[in-house]
Every structure is written in C-alpha cells, then in structure tokens.
Amino acid sequence: MKKHITIIGATSAIATSVAKRYIQENPHHHLTLISRSLPKLETLKADLSIRGGLHIDIDTQLTPKEPIDVLLIATGTIDDQDVQDCIDVNFTHIAVQLQKLIPFFEKQQHGSIAVIGSVAGDRGRQSNYVYGSAKAGLERYLEGLRHHFAPHKVHVLCIKPGFVDTPMTASFKKGLLWATPDTIAKGILKAIQKKKSTVYLPGFWKGIMFIIKNIPEAIFHKTKL
Amino acid sequence: MWSSWGRPYNIETPLKSFDLTRPITSQFLAIGNRRSYGDSCLITHGQGYDMLHHNHFLEFNPQTGLLKAQAGILFSEILTLCVPKGWFLPVTPGTKWVTLGGAIANDIHGKNHHQVGTIGNFIPRFGLWRPDTGEITCSPTQETDLFRATIGGLGLTGIITWAEIQLIPIQSAHLNVEWLQFSGIDAFLELTKDSQNYPYTVAWLDCSHKTKGNATARGVFIRGTHAVETQNIASLRLIPHTEKSKTIPLDMPSQLLNPLTVSLFNTLYYHKQITAKKQLLQHYDPFFYPLDHLNNWNKLYGKNGFYQYQCVIPFKDGKKHLQEMLNLIANSGFASSLSVLKTFGSIPSPGLLSFPQEGITLCLDFANRGDKTHTLFIQLDAIVLAAKGRLYPAKDATMSPETFKTCYPNWKEFSRYKHPQITSDFWERVTQ
Numbered sequence: 277m278k279k280h281i282t283i284i285g286a287t288s289a290i291a292t293s294v295a296k297r298y299i300q301e302n303p304h305h306h307l308t309l310i311s312r313s314l315p316k317l318e319t320l321k322a323d324l325s326i327r328g329g330l331h332i333d334i335d336t337q338l339t340p341k342e343p344i345d346v347l348l349i350a351t352g353t354i355d356d357q358d359v360q361d362c363i364d365v366n367f368t369h370i371a372v373q374l375q376k377l378i379p380f381f382e383k384q385q386h387g388s389i390a391v392i393g394s395v396a397g398d399r400g401r402q403s404n405y406v407y408g409s410a411k412a413g414l415e416r417y418l419e420g421l422r423h424h425f426a427p428h429k430v431h432v433l434c435i436k437p438g439f440v441d442t443p444m445t446a447s448f449k450k451g452l453l454w455a456t457p458d459t460i461a462k463g464i465l466k467a468i469q470k471k472k473s474t475v476y477l478p479g480f481w482k483g484i485m486f487i488i489k490n491i492p493e494a495i496f497h498k499t500k501l
Numbered sequence: 502m503w504s505s506w507g508r509p510y511n512i513e514t515p516l517k518s519f520d521l522t523r524p525i526t527s528q529f530l531a532i533g534n535r536r537s538y539g540d541s542c543l544i545t546h547g548q549g550y551d552m553l554h555h556n557h558f559l560e561f562n563p564q565t566g567l568l569k570a571q572a573g574i575l576f577s578e579i580l581t582l583c584v585p586k587g588w589f590l591p592v593t594p595g596t597k598w599v600t601l602g603g604a605i606a607n608d609i610h611g612k613n614h615h616q617v618g619t620i621g622n623f624i625p626r627f628g629l630w631r632p633d634t635g636e637i638t639c640s641p642t643q644e645t646d647l648f649r650a651t652i653g654g655l656g657l658t659g660i661i662t663w664a665e666i667q668l669i670p671i672q673s674a675h676l677n678v679e680w681l682q683f684s685g686i687d688a689f690l691e692l693t694k695d696s697q698n699y700p701y702t703v704a705w706l707d708c709s710h711k712t713k714g715n716a717t718a719r720g721v722f723i724r725g726t727h728a729v730e731t732q733n734i735a736s737l738r739l740i741p742h743t744e745k746s747k748t749i750p751l752d753m754p755s756q757l758l759n760p761l762t763v764s765l766f767n768t769l770y771y772h773k774q775i776t777a778k779k780q781l782l783q784h785y786d787p788f789f790y791p792l793d794h795l796n797n798w799n800k801l802y803g804k805n806g807f808y809q810y811q812c813v814i815p816f817k818d819g820k821k822h823l824q825e826m827l828n829l830i831a832n833s834g835f836a837s838s839l840s841v842l843k844t845f846g847s848i849p850s851p852g853l854l855s856f857p858q859e860g861i862t863l864c865l866d867f868a869n870r871g872d873k874t875h876t877l878f879i880q881l882d883a884i885v886l887a888a889k890g891r892l893y894p895a896k897d898a899t900m901s902p903e904t905f906k907t908c909y910p911n912w913k914e915f916s917r918y919k920h921p922q923i924t925s926d927f928w929e930r931v932t933q
C-alpha cells in the first residue's frame with residue numbers, strides 16, 4: 277500500500293535510514309522531508325531518488341495538505357552547552373509543533389506520530405541530565421498526546437534508542453552496545469506497523485534501563501554514569 | 502579513543518563528524534572507515550573529521566555507469582546500488598568496507614591491477630575542500646596539480662567532498678574462478694604470465710613453510726573472470742551481497758596467533774583443494790572479500806594490535822629479492838597468517854605519491870611483538886630499498902623518514918600541494 281510519510285529532522289542519520297527503508301518497502305511511497313537546511317535536503321533527495329524513491333518532496337517547514345500516514349520527528353541534540361537551546365530542540369519545539377498539528381490529525385482520524393526520545397530520559401544522570409530531562413519531558417508529553425488521541429484512532433509512538441553510531445555521537449568511544457542507524461530504522465518501522473506506544477531500540481535496552489532505574493540512589497551516586 | 506585497522510596505538514582526541522556548515526579551525530585530517538593499517542589515518546596533533554556520514558549518492562547514470570557520490574560512501578553501499586543494475590567497481594581492495602574518499606587518498610589497487618591500474622584511473626573528477634579556497638573541482642583538465650597530488654595524497658591536500666567514479670559493466674554477480682596450487686617463485690611467475698588475460702589474479706602464500714632453511718613459497722594461485730550471460734541461469738542473477746557478518750565480541754588473547762596456528766591455517770588453505778586445480782563459480786563477495794565474513798577480524802590479534810607489511814619490487818632481480826625476504830620471514834618464526842602475492846602491471850599510477858609500480862607485490866600480517874617485529878621490518882626494508890622497491894603507506898606504521906624519501910622521491914614536489922593546516926601521524930613520522 278502506498279503511504280505518505282512525513283519526516284521532520286529528515287537529515288538525521290536515523291531518519292535518513294528510516295527513509296531508505298520506506299523506499300525499499302515501496303518506491304511509490306510519498307516522502308515529505310523537512311529540515312532547517314535546504315541544501316542538505318536537496319542532497320538527501322538526490323540520494324533517495326537514486327535509491328529508487330519516486331515521490332519525494334522537501335521543505336523547511338511543514339504545512340500539511342494531504343493526509344499523513346506516518347509522521348516521524350527526529351530532531352534532537354545532545355549538545356547542552358546552551359541549556360536553553362538543548363531543551364528547546366529536544367522538547368519545546370517538538371511539543372509546540374505537535375500541539376499545532378492536533379486539529380489536523382483529529383480531522384483525518386488515522387495515522388502514526390512517531391517521535392525519537394531516548395533511553396537518557398529514563399533516569400537523571402550527572403553526565404547528561406539536561407538532554408535527559410528534555411527527553412523525559414518529551415516522553416510524558418507523548419504519553420498525554422496518546423491519551424488525547426485515543427478516541428481519534430491516531431497512534432502515538434515514543435522511540436527510545438540506546439547508543440547509535442551517528443554524527444551526534446561521532447566523538448564517543450564505540451563498543452558492543454552500539455547499533456547502526458539502519459538497525460534502529462528497522463525497529464522503528466516495525467514499531468509503527470505494530471502500533472506500539474513505546475519501544476526501546478535495540479530491545480535489550482529495556483533490560484538495561486530496568487536495572488539502571490532500580491539502582492538505589494546511594495549506590496547510583498557512587499557511579500560515574 | 503579510536504585507532505586504525507592494525508591498532509598500533511590509540512588517539513584520545515574524539516572524532517568529529519564532518520559538516521561543511523561548521524567551521525574548521527585547528528590542524529585536521531579527513532578520516533574514512535579506518536581500514537588503513539598504520540598511522541596514515543591517525544592524527545594526534547589536531548582534529549580528525551569522520552567522513553562516514555557524508556555518504557549520499559549524488560548522480561547515477563545507469564546507461565553509462567558513471568556514479569557521483571559524497572566521499573564517505575562505502576564501497577559496500579555502491580555495490581548494493583550498482584550490482585542489480587549491472588555495474589561493478591572498476592577497482593576494489595580486499596574489503597568492501599572502505600570509503601570512496603579513502604580509496605582515492607590511497608590510490609588503491611585490486612586484483613586487476615595488471616590490466617587496469619589503480620582506482621585513480623577511474624576517477625574523472627572530484628571535489629576538494631581546502632580551508633582557504635573552499636570546495637574546488639579537480640580533474641585531468643581542472644586544477645591538474647591538485648588532482649595529481651590528491652590521488653594517493655593520503656588526505657593531506659584537502660578533504661575530498663565528492664567524487665565521480667566510472668563503474669564497469671557486468672552481466673552476473675558471479676565469477677568463474679580457478680584455484681591452482683604452486684610451489685616456488687618460478688612457478689608463481691609462470692602462472693602469472695599464463696594468466697595475463699584473466700582480469701583478476703592473486704596468490705595466497707604460505708610463508709612459514711621451508712625446506713632446508715629456504716622458504717618454499719608454496720601457495721594457491723587464484724584467477725577469475727566475471728561470469729557472462731551465456732552461462733547457466735544461476736550465474737546470471739545480479740544479486741548483491743548481504744550485509745550479514747560475524748563479530749568477535751572481545752579482544753582475543755594474542756597468543757592465539759602463534760606460528761603454529763598460522764602454519765596450520767596456511768596448510769589448511771593449501772590443502773582445501775583436493776586436486777591441483779579446481780574450478781568454481783563464486784559470488785563476488787567471497788571472491789573479493791573473504792575476510793569480510795568476520796567483521797572485526799583485526800581483534801584476533803589481541804590488544805597489542807598487529808602490522809601489515811606490503812611492498813612492491815621491480816621484476817628485474819625480483820625473484821632473488823623476493824626469495825631473500827621470504828627466507829628472512831620463514832626463519833624469523835613470525836610467519837604471517839595471511840600472505841598475498843601479486844604482480845602489478847605497467848599502467849602508470851596517476852598520483853604523485855601512488856604506491857603501485859610495475860613488479861611483484863608481497864603483503865603479510867605480523868602480530869605486534871615489539872622490538873623483534875621492528876627489527877625484522879628494518880631488515881625487510883633494506884631488501885626493498887636494495888631492490889628499488891617501495892612500501893605502501895596505507896599499511897605502514899614503521900618505515901623511517903629515509904626509507905620513505907627514497908621510496909617516494911616525489912615527496913618534495915608533493916609537499917607543495919599539501920595543505921599547511923592538514924597533518925597526519927604518518928606524515929609527521931616520515932618527514933621529521
């Protein structure tokens with residue numbers, strides 16, 4: 277079946293992998309790709325067209341005209357030097373934008389809204405609690421939005437990846453727990469299709485975060501996590 | 502913390518993802534997929550820019566096979582796109598996990614060097630970003646000096662942002678392959694001569710085997726051609742490789758690769774074929790990339806890492822010098838598990854610092870045993886220099902400045918095009 281997939285933050289490595297997977301699934305899917313940088317979008321469009329994509333639109337702003345089957349939001353930054361900016365990009369801008377889209381989705385009475393959160397939102401940790409708290413806020417927001425949309429047959433998904441090898445994490449030392457953007461993309465498509473509410477990707481993060489969440493504070497404070 | 506494929510040592514300054522929209526101020530170096538073994542893709546005094554996410558296809562003409570892509574694209578991705586459309590890489594190394602930019606910066610060679618030369622011959626144009634000029638286009642008719650200096654230029658002239666590559670047509674994803682046992686350098690050279698019409702030739706060598714103190718130079722000669730339409734149906738299908746491969750979870754204890762295991766490995770490979778000659782139809786993946794089956798086989802060598810040693814020596818007196826090297830290696834007890842022997846043809850390499858020149862190339866792995874290994878390399882280097890040969894910077898971590906300058910007399914001319922803001926540990930070592 278031909279779908280209309282809209283991606284905000286389409287230049288993100290994870291989002292790009294999602295777009296590639298949708299094109300692989302069906303080159304006729306309609307992709308609307310949104311990001312702040314038009315030159316990057318043009319390059320992305322060229323790439324996806326060469327990979328077979330037949331119907332790709334790009335824009336710097338989302339102005340929905342036709343029904344959206346899947347809306348993916350992938351913008352995010354771990355850079356918390358500017359605290360305000362970190363909270364804005366990871367939480368405020370996304371919540372504001374989604375609030376504005378509520379009437380549109382209420383009207384169309386279907387579709388999936390999938391937003392990339394993070395395992396970092398599961399527990400506040402000295403290493404990245406500004407980013408983590410914004411992602412935690414995002415998850416609570418999505419929880420509420422899901423409740424709001426329950427009567428409208430609109431599906432809301434919070435995606436919680438662990439470590440993913442992307443430009444955002446170029447400076448990190450990579451190891452066994454790391455996944456490729458394509459592995460995450462595969463999980464995202466599956467979670468959307470199965471209409472899940474939240475998903476840890478890869479799945480083993482569910483267990484890891486269960487343990488991390490349950491470590492008593494007295495012990496937790498002795499760690500450098 | 503990161504390193505190169507041979508893991509000679511670690512770099513502490515974290516990598517940054519290359520992004521033209523963010524300014525570059527410090528000393529820097531473009532970093533590909535770090536499949537170089539030594540220190541040519543390492544930078545201690547400056548910032549490494551990871552190119553791997555700069556990996557989009559830009560233009561592709563399925564009629565002519567001309568592909569334009571950003572430099573961080575992996576060969577594996579190019580194959581996935583192009584094989585189903587009947588196109589193949591014109592030159593490929595022994596792993597498909599290298600970037601286009603990294604391949605150009607080392608002017609890499611493949612099993613078809615004797616017929617087509619290096620990859621530089623298939624790069625009509627590329628974009629080069631330099632801090633002062635921004636992105637410029639280089640080709641045999643534009644910025645010709647930078648074109649010549651950047652091919653094989655070890656990343657030191659600028660960041661290759663995109664490149665065009667001329668692919669070659671194939672009718673099948675398979676190859677017709679022949680395995681032939683041989684013993685002795687003469688037999689190898691004879692087979693090489695007989696196989697000039699085969700596009701791909703290479704030999705695996707057992708470097709540990711010796712008779713009366715002399716290396717036997719026994720091995721398996723492999724030659725192949727792309728399968729064609731007239732052959733059976735299965736060979737016809739243009740199915741690319743799958744990305745499945747096994748991963749070794751942790752560093753293996755380095756004792757695992759002692760001379761005994763190495764010798765065992767080689768003997769197994771040698772006797773795998775029951776007869777002296779064997780013919781098979783092989784997919785391009787096992788034919789070109791047998792080692793990719795194990796994703797991170799470099800960890801087999803343990804935490805100390807390992808070295809790869811690759812040289813080329815001219816045909817003139819080549820046999821004598823090669824025998825000398827093989828004797829030295831066989832008697833050292835540091836036998837290498839993977840030894841490859843191949844001949845380079847006469848097609849000139851386009852780069853100022855390109856490695857390939859006509860002659861015999863030998864390529865071996867050595868576990869890092871510190872001074873003992875270094876002493877062996879110094880002895881081998883001396884033979885290479887006496888033979889008027891040279892060493893491959895993509896593999897090297899130890900050659901002296903004198904050796905480098907003798908192998909690459911063009912280095913002085915090259916220095917004029919090297920950008921002052923770019924450096925690498927290799928360059929600092931060999932020009933000190």
Ligand SMILES: Cc1cc2nc3c(=O)[nH]c(=O)nc-3n(C[C@H](O)[C@H](O)[C@H](O)COP(=O)(O)OP(=O)(O)OC[C@H]3O[C@@H](n4cnc5c(N)ncnc54)[C@H](O)[C@@H]3O)c2cc1C
Pocket residue numbers: 506530531532533534535536537538541542552572573593594595596598599600601602603604605606607608609610611612654655656657659660661662792895925
């Ligand atoms: C199993 C195996 C088999 C191999 N077989 C062969 C073979 O048969 N023939 C052969 O020739 N080589 C072979 N190699 C070596 C390999 O092909 C080269 O080292 C290749 O250059 C690695 O590419 P990379 O993307 O990993 O680059 P890196 O190793 O990361 O970098 C290599 C060089 O390219 C530069 N560079 C990277 N990207 C750019 C860019 N965008 N712009 C400018 N400079 C850049 C770096 O600064 C560095 O100097 C083999 C390696 C392995 C591991």
Ligand SMILES: NC(=O)c1ccc[n+]([C@@H]2O[C@H](COP(=O)([O-])OP(=O)(O)OC[C@H]3O[C@@H](n4cnc5c(N)ncnc54)[C@H](OP(=O)(O)O)[C@@H]3O)[C@@H](O)[C@H]2O)c1
Pocket residue numbers: 285286287288289290291311312313316350351352353354365392393394395436437438439440441442443444445
């Ligand atoms: N990588 C991980 O380990 C990991 C783990 C958990 C969650 N995540 C989440 O996954 C999502 C995708 O990230 P990624 O890993 O794919 O990284 P990425 O490739 O760096 O993508 C980040 C995306 O966010 C956009 N962005 C960043 N700052 C912005 C700003 N100030 N305004 C507007 N857009 C901005 C970027 O746009 P430009 O291209 O224009 O810069 C890009 O599209 C993010 O929400 C991230 O938090 C990642």
